[in-house]
Amino acid sequence: MLWTLFVLILTVLLVLYKYLTRNFKYWQKKGVHFVKPTFLVGNIGSLLTFKKSIGTFLGDLYLNTDADIIGIWIFNTPHLVLKNVDIIKSVLVKDFNHFAFHGVCNDEKADPVFSRMLFASEPTYWKAMRVHLTPLFSSGKLKNMIPLINTVGDDMERYLLSKCELHSGKMRATLELNEVCAKFTTDVITSCAFGMNAKSFEHEDAEFRKVGRKMFDFTIGNALRGISYFFIPCLPRILKFTFFQPDVNEFCREAFWYVVNEREKSGLTRNDLIDTLIKMKNGESLNEFKFGDTVVAQAMQFFAAGFETTSSTITFALYELAINPQLQTEVRKEINQVFLENPAITYESLMETPLLDKVIKETLRKYPALPFLNRECIKDYKIPNTDVIIEKGTPIQIPMFGIHYDPNYFPNPHIFDPERFSEENSKEIPQCAYIPFGDGPHNCIGARLGLIMTKVGLLYVLRRFEVKANQNTPVPLNFDPKSFVLQVKGGISIDLLLD
Ligand code: HEM
Numbered sequence: 223m224l225w226t227l228f229v230l231i232l233t234v235l236l237v238l239y240k241y242l243t244r245n246f247k248y249w250q251k252k253g254v255h256f257v258k259p260t261f262l263v264g265n266i267g268s269l270l271t272f273k274k275s276i277g278t279f280l281g282d283l284y285l286n287t288d289a290d291i292i293g294i295w296i297f298n299t300p301h302l303v304l305k306n307v308d309i310i311k312s313v314l315v316k317d318f319n320h321f322a323f324h325g326v327c328n329d330e331k332a333d334p335v336f337s338r339m340l341f342a343s344e345p346t347y348w349k350a351m352r353v354h355l356t357p358l359f360s361s362g363k364l365k366n367m368i369p370l371i372n373t374v375g376d377d378m379e380r381y382l383l384s385k386c387e388l389h390s391g392k393m394r395a396t397l398e399l400n401e402v403c404a405k406f407t408t409d410v411i412t413s414c415a416f417g418m419n420a421k422s423f424e425h426e427d428a429e430f431r432k433v434g435r436k437m438f439d440f441t442i443g444n445a446l447r448g449i450s451y452f453f454i455p456c457l458p459r460i461l462k463f464t465f466f467q468p469d470v471n472e473f474c475r476e477a478f479w480y481v482v483n484e485r486e487k488s489g490l491t492r493n494d495l496i497d498t499l500i501k502m503k504n505g506e507s508l509n510e511f512k513f514g515d516t517v518v519a520q521a522m523q524f525f526a527a528g529f530e531t532t533s534s535t536i537t538f539a540l541y542e543l544a545i546n547p548q549l550q551t552e553v554r555k556e557i558n559q560v561f562l563e564n565p566a567i568t569y570e571s572l573m574e575t576p577l578l579d580k581v582i583k584e585t586l587r588k589y590p591a592l593p594f595l596n597r598e599c600i601k602d603y604k605i606p607n608t609d610v611i612i613e614k615g616t617p618i619q620i621p622m623f624g625i626h627y628d629p630n631y632f633p634n635p636h637i638f639d640p641e642r643f644s645e646e647n648s649k650e651i652p653q654c655a656y657i658p659f660g661d662g663p664h665n666c667i668g669a670r671l672g673l674i675m676t677k678v679g680l681l682y683v684l685r686r687f688e689v690k691a692n693q694n695t696p697v698p699l700n701f702d703p704k705s706f707v708l709q710v711k712g713g714i715s716i717d718l719l720l721d
Contacts, residue, residue: 248300249293252610256293257283264295266453272445275703276452277593277623284624291610294619296453301617309605310620310654313597314662322348322664325598325617327455327465335474336451336465338519340667341527345600352667354502355520358495359670365569366494367414371675372567374409375682378402381423382687386720393720396692398713399540403533406679408434410532414671415524417481417496430525433473437466438530440704448706452596453617466526474522475515495521524668530707531591532672536679538589539581541714542638544689545697549640553577554684561685572677580640582676586658588638593623593708595660622657623708631655687718 242262249256257265268274274282283292283303290306304310313321322345328337336342340352357363382402385395405422412420412430420430438444444467450457451465458464464471481496491497499517543550556577564571597618604611612618627635631651632642641647659666666672683689691697694715702711 242298245298245300246295248295252293254291254293254302254610255287255289257287259295262297264297264299266296269449272704275593275701275705275708277590277706277708278701278703280594280619280621281623281627284621285627290608291605296617299453299617301619302612303619303621305621305624307625307652307654310625310657311661312606313618314595314620314654314657314660314664317603318662318664320601320603320612321597321599321618323598323600324596324664325455326596327451327458329455329459329462332458332462333464333471334515335471335519335522338516339523339526341523342465348664351520352663355498355667358498359667361569363494364670364674367671368567368569368572368674368678370413371410371678374406374413375567375678377409377423378406378679379682379686381405382683382718383720386718395718396694397716397718399537399716400533400710400713403536403540403679404434404529405431406536406682407529407533407675410675411525411528415495415521415528416477417485417492417494418477429473430477433470434525434529436470437526438705438707438709440702443467445704452706471522474525475518478518478521495524527666528668528672528675532675532679534589534591534708535582535585535672535676536683537710537714538708539585539676539680540683540689540716541695541699542585542588543581543684544691544695544716546638547690549581549638550684550689553581554688557681557684560681567678567681572674575677575681577640578677578680580643582673582680583643583656584638584640587626587632587642587656588635589708590622590626590658591707595620595622595657597664620657625655625657628655683718687720690717690719692717 239261243259246259259265260267263270266279269276269279280303283294284305287305290304290309292303292305294301294303304313324341326342327333328342328344330337338347338351340348340355343351382395382397385397386393387395405428408422408428408431409420412418418430420428422428422431425431447458447463447465447467450463482500485491485496485500499520502517502520543553556575560571560574597620599612599614599616599618602611602614626632629635642651654661659669659672692715696710696712696714699714700711702709
């Protein structure tokens with residue numbers, strides 16, 4: 223009897239083992255270079271134990287493997303990591319119709335908001351929605367947003383001045399950079415996307431700032447949600463849990479409908495996102511866009527995709543300027559010249575800071591806010607000049623963090639050198655070797671707004687203050703292995719010295 227039970231348990235374990243490793247020969251059979259997987263976790267043990275973030279995991283894989291394409295397993299599922307930039311270009315741009323999906327869970331019943339965002343939605347809906355939203359980021363619309371961004375810049379300047387105290391004959395403040403920048407970008411996005419003043423500089427615990435923290439701060443719950451939505455899409459589908467915490471969705475829904483009702487009552491128009499969404503809601507556009515959460519999703523995605531990415535870009539730019547004082551002096555000289563000619567920040571004056579432009583580009587190379595890109599193959603695809611066929615349903619990972627540190631494209635990649643992006647040097651960078659905003663039709667829709675926000679934020683800080691490293695400023699930086707986006711463990715402490 224005992225013996226029979228033993229054989230039965232052994233058989234069940236064997237069958238389970240066979241089932242869970244059934245795909246482990248997949249890349250070998252296709253003749254694709256692969257990294258040997260481990261039972262249950264595939265190749266992502268370091269991710270699950272929070273030793274590495276997904277960005278650094280893929281980046282290290284890129285830098286340590288000598289193959290154009292690399293087969294890995296996330297749990298039991300085969301994923302293809304692309305290293306060759308020509309293949310990356312084919313996937314993102316040339317043969318986009320084979321890869322028009324990010325491959326994340328987009329189950330409406332699990333999360334009616336996330337599933338309708340551009341990033342998550344399936345190709346047909348995505349295409350129609352993207353066409354609809356693109357005009358919101360036209361030059362004219364962006365020009366209209368500059369005064370809104372300047373208002374938040376004024377709030378930030380007042381806040382920074384209020385934090386300064388007299389020390390050794392100079393007014394100075396010691397601050398955690400990311401928090402200041404997150405307040406700035408939170409208020410800008412809520413103003414531009416929700417038409418609201420979030421007042422993050424007035425109240426330390428302002429509601430939108432709290433929601434922003436809930437979206438991106440590390441908790442085991444957030445980590446599990448992220449991993450599930452990106453890598454085990456069937457799990458949220460079956461268990462019906464949302465991408466962000468449910469109260470985050472609820473808050474954004476309430477805030478959105480409050481603004482819409484106020485607008486409709488007052489008849490006020492601002493020619494902004496809310497106006498466009500009101501038109502969608504009232505059926506002046508395609509039918510499928512009319513429904514409640516579809517419109518909420520569009521406002522919420524701009525908040526979710528815009529504030530943390532831009533805040534981290536401003537943070538890292540200020541950090542690099544603090545530890546490269548000579549460069550900072552030159553940047554501040556350029557900025558002061560612009561302000562001397564015209565004290566107000568205008569769309570035109572933003573075009574007159576070529577050195578600052580290069581600093582921002584180099585910041586986005588060294589510190590891409592979203593350090594990897596993903597796609598899913600939606601139609602079988604033969605990789606050009608190879609015999610490899612990527613099958614429908616295969617998830618693709620693009621290790622942006624590795625590419626941006628590839629010495630073939632960026633010699634001495636750990637050195638912060640804005641001159642890589644001089645007019646002449648830029649020509650030497652192949653397409654898809656520099657992809658902080660992604661590339662192809664699914665690229666970042668808010669890239670130009672993100673760049674404008676970054677620039678205005680930097681202008682507001684640097685025109686009055688010198689940024690200086692202090693004894694608590696981390697050098698080198700330690701990226702937080704628990705975060706999907708690029709974040710620094712423990713934050714970045716910096717001194718601001720008023721001129
Ligand atoms: C410096 C700031 C920013 C960075 C570095 C950034 C980066 C990115 C990246 C890497 C992607 C994925 C692109 C791809 O898969 O090819 C993306 C997508 C997206 N971003 Fe941004 N972003 C920034 C700012 C913004 C802003 C300000 C907004 C909106 C207000 C925004 C909205 C979006 C949306 C909606 C998508 C999904 C687009 C789609 O799938 O069609 N982003 N962003």
